[in-house]
Amino acid sequence: MPFNLADLIERRHGENFTLHSQYLNPQLTKVVKTLGFDRFYERGEGCYLYDDEGKRYLDMLSGFGVFALGRSHPVIKDALRQAIDADLPNMAQMDCALLPGLLAEQLVTRSPAQIERVFFCNSGSEAVESAIKFARASTARNRICYHAHAFHGLTTGALALNGSAEFKTGFGALLPGATEIPFGDLEALTRELRRGDVAAVIVEPIQGKGVYELDGERWRALEAATHEAGALLICDEVQTGLGRTGRFYAFEHYGLRPDIITVSKALSGGYVPVAAMLASDRIFRSVFSSMDRAMVQSTTFKGNQLAMVAGLATLSVFDDENVVEHAAAMGDLWRAKLEAVAARHEFLHEVRGRGQMIGVAFGPPSSRAARWRWRAVEAARTAMFSQTLVVPLFQRYSILTQVAADNVNVIKLLPPLIAGESEIDLFVDALDELLGAAERGSGWLMDFGLTMARGALKRTRTSRAKVPS
Numbered sequence: 001m002p003f004n005l006a007d008l009i010e011r012r013h014g015e016n017f018t019l020h021s022q023y024l025n026p027q028l029t030k031v032v033k034t035l036g037f038d039r040f041y042e043r044g045e046g047c048y049l050y051d052d053e054g055k056r057y058l059d060m061l062s063g064f065g066v067f068a069l070g071r072s073h074p075v076i077k078d079a080l081r082q083a084i085d086a087d088l089p090n091m092a093q094m095d096c097a098l099l100p101g102l103l104a105e106q107l108v109t110r111s112p113a114q115i116e117r118v119f120f121c122n123s124g125s126e127a128v129e130s131a132i133k134f135a136r137a138s139t140a141r142n143r144i145c146y147h148a149h150a151f152h153g154l155t156t157g158a159l160a161l162n163g164s165a166e167f168k169t170g171f172g173a174l175l176p177g178a179t180e181i182p183f184g185d186l187e188a189l190t191r192e193l194r195r196g197d198v199a200a201v202i203v204e205p206i207q208g209k210g211v212y213e214l215d216g217e218r219w220r221a222l223e224a225a226t227h228e229a230g231a232l233l234i235c236d237e238v239q240t241g242l243g244r245t246g247r248f249y250a251f252e253h254y255g256l257r258p259d260i261i262t263v264s265k266a267l268s269g270g271y272v273p274v275a276a277m278l279a280s281d282r283i284f285r286s287v288f289s290s291m292d293r294a295m296v297q298s299t300t301f302k303g304n305q306l307a308m309v310a311g312l313a314t315l316s317v318f319d320d321e322n323v324v325e326h327a328a329a330m331g332d333l334w335r336a337k338l339e340a341v342a343a344r345h346e347f348l349h350e351v352r353g354r355g356q357m358i359g360v361a362f363g364p365p366s367s368r369a370a371r372w373r374w375r376a377v378e379a380a381r382t383a384m385f386s387q388t389l390v391v392p393l394f395q396r397y398s399i400l401t402q403v404a405a406d407n408v409n410v411i412k413l414l415p416p417l418i419a420g421e422s423e424i425d426l427f428v429d430a431l432d433e434l435l436g437a438a439e440r441g442s443g444w445l446m447d448f449g450l451t452m453a454r455g456a457l458k459r460t461r462t463s464r465a466k467v468p469s
């Protein structure tokens, strides 16, 4: 019988969680169930997911930043259908196909002048691994400096550059020469650079874990110190790149001149994994220095034509629909609306981020009764308050969000870049209502808090759930 996807999905409907707990990561099944996020999604379109009961969910995660154009964008779907129907001569390998060249041209055109060449791969982590190799080869140095709270992926090289110790525990010795710097600490960085053996400093222009930012002056001082020491600046734009923060690259906000850039997520159009590492001709020639070394950095799927088509179609939609400009305008709206909520509710301490990458930070209120409630929730587990909001945001308001990192009271919003005022209003109104309920000590909110606390305590006894983003 020929393969029939619709029939397969219909026959096995409802087995999602059983299959995952039997064959995949059993802890993730538990986490999703504990949070009460277990749904049977059937369809995704634009900023929304739909479950098997036809219920609509506003997606403020966008697959950790993959769905810049929303789900099921018609132009990307059509482009991929065209590619499949054209029976493209995919991955002939001993070949130089047209489409990788075209996508590289597009990316270089959108990058600063010092960026001249592109290496394609499959994931953000792989782009970071490539950046480590290119930086080491081009400087003939070993060490890579990274920031506290940094997230650059979970393969072993990228993991060595992770600024949250919990991710590293249990995996043995990682990349030698990886050195952590407190976020934005110029003195600490200068101390390391003085040793003369730092190949590169890798940064997220806005940190994904916690949505931490630095001002332009501090960024430029860090960059100047890096370059003066002969080290390279790697801007990891896997999450922030392609318009997420209201500029094509987030480093543009601060006037930085990176030597190496990594991108991924949004370039996929939400369909085909793809990533790229971009750098100068000089850096490329340090790796690909002779014909013998033409393959010293490579990966089987590097020129996968479906991925290239997804990337080309994505960038064409960016131009046709002014996606980056829209994200910038929505960033202003997020700020204005959330700051109005902050003025009404003392639990909301700070609004961080830019464009469609927003961190909403909570902290202890000043009034006595509310402060008591804060302490009661936080006593169950650090940063529990934001979890007690994430759960009812989903269950009561059908809005999918996440906490920005373990142990920080920040909800992170990463909606599709195409999300508009109506999506912003759905979230802001729900948050406004929830914070009001938290201040009044409403029973239903406390119930969600208790459910969470019970789940969290159970989890701490087994192992803590880490959700990368």
Ligand SMILES: Cc1ncc(COP(=O)(O)O)c(C=O)c1O
Residues within 6 Å of the ligand: 064, 123, 124, 125, 126, 128, 151, 152, 153, 154, 204, 208, 236, 237, 238, 239, 240, 264, 265, 468, 469
């Ligand atoms: C800044 C950054 N770099 C690298 C990665 C790793 O990307 P991937 O999960 O595709 O390996 C991520 C993932 O969230 C990221 O946010």
